Amino acid sequence: MKPVALGDFELTAVSDGIYYLDGGAFFGVIPKVMWERKMKADGQNRVPSGLNSLVIRTGDHTVLVETGIGNKLPERMAKIYGQPAQLLENLASAGVAPEDIDIVINTHLHFDHCGWNTVRGGGSVSATFPKATYYVQEGEWRHAHENQRDGVSYFVENYDPLVESGQMKLLQGDKEIVPGISVAVFPGHTRNMQAVVVQSGGQTACYISDLIPTSAHLDLNWVMGFDLYPVETIESRKRYYARAVPEKWLTVFTHDPSIPWALVKQDENGKMTAVSF
Numbered sequence: 001m002k003p004v005a006l007g008d009f010e011l012t013a014v015s016d017g018i019y020y021l022d023g024g025a026f027f028g029v030i031p032k033v034m035w036e037r038k039m040k041a042d043g044q045n046r047v048p049s050g051l052n053s054l055v056i057r058t059g060d061h062t063v064l065v066e067t068g069i070g071n072k073l074p075e076r077m078a079k080i081y082g083q084p085a086q087l088l089e090n091l092a093s094a095g096v097a098p099e100d101i102d103i104v105i106n107t108h109l110h111f112d113h114c115g116w117n118t119v120r121g122g123g124s125v126s127a128t129f130p131k132a133t134y135y136v137q138e139g140e141w142r143h144a145h146e147n148q149r150d151g152v153s154y155f156v157e158n159y160d161p162l163v164e165s166g167q168m169k170l171l172q173g174d175k176e177i178v179p180g181i182s183v184a185v186f187p188g189h190t191r192n193m194q195a196v197v198v199q200s201g202g203q204t205a206c207y208i209s210d211l212i213p214t215s216a217h218l219d220l221n222w223v224m225g226f227d228l229y230p231v232e233t234i235e236s237r238k239r240y241y242a243r244a245v246p247e248k249w250l251t252v253f254t255h256d257p258s259i260p261w262a263l264v265k266q267d268e269n270g271k272m273t274a275v276s277f
């Protein structure tokens, strides 16, 4: 994937590979006859899901948004989802070494979004990006310890060692991380999932994460079965589109297996469509 310029910044989409999700869970209450027109399921009713991270080079900072599944998945889960573990190779191909990254932002702490935060070695777990400060919402980190409906998706090894060492900072609400890069909370998938808004030279990109996981989920009502607060997902999407559509934001899709980003347009019938950037 070629980098694109956003004002003075450079954006590169970098993947940890493809994993597989149950198509029914991925599209929630939407009937299969409808979603299958957009995404073909395999013999086990699974659909391919991307693991798209975003590298932002600002000139002063190298920021990594999201760290994929990583390579520490328990065997029972690797069997179900796969464990492609391609992020570090793909970062290297993009000319980015782990030491180059000074900021890592996790939108939330489900296993498929923060797996490469840490690696195992010598009987302990350490930061994959040794010089980075990591950021997540404090409310998300607390929720990760509550063992609620999505408890199976949280692995403390991906974040607790970093919180304990002080390398991961816990945020309370919307915040500018460095000039031009800020986080904004959009509840729905989880209560405290945050999007990453990137602005330079009058242009805006947004890593909207699981609020709109793929270009097949642009319709307001096409909400994933995984979402803890599906009605709030719809409200958050309305709030997002109210700015992203008229201001022509580049929307980055965390789980789209073929297009990492697109502009979102609304056609004459009110339908949202993805238009290439």
Ligand SMILES: [Zn+2]
Binding pocket: 108, 110, 113, 189, 210
């Ligand atoms: Zn998630």
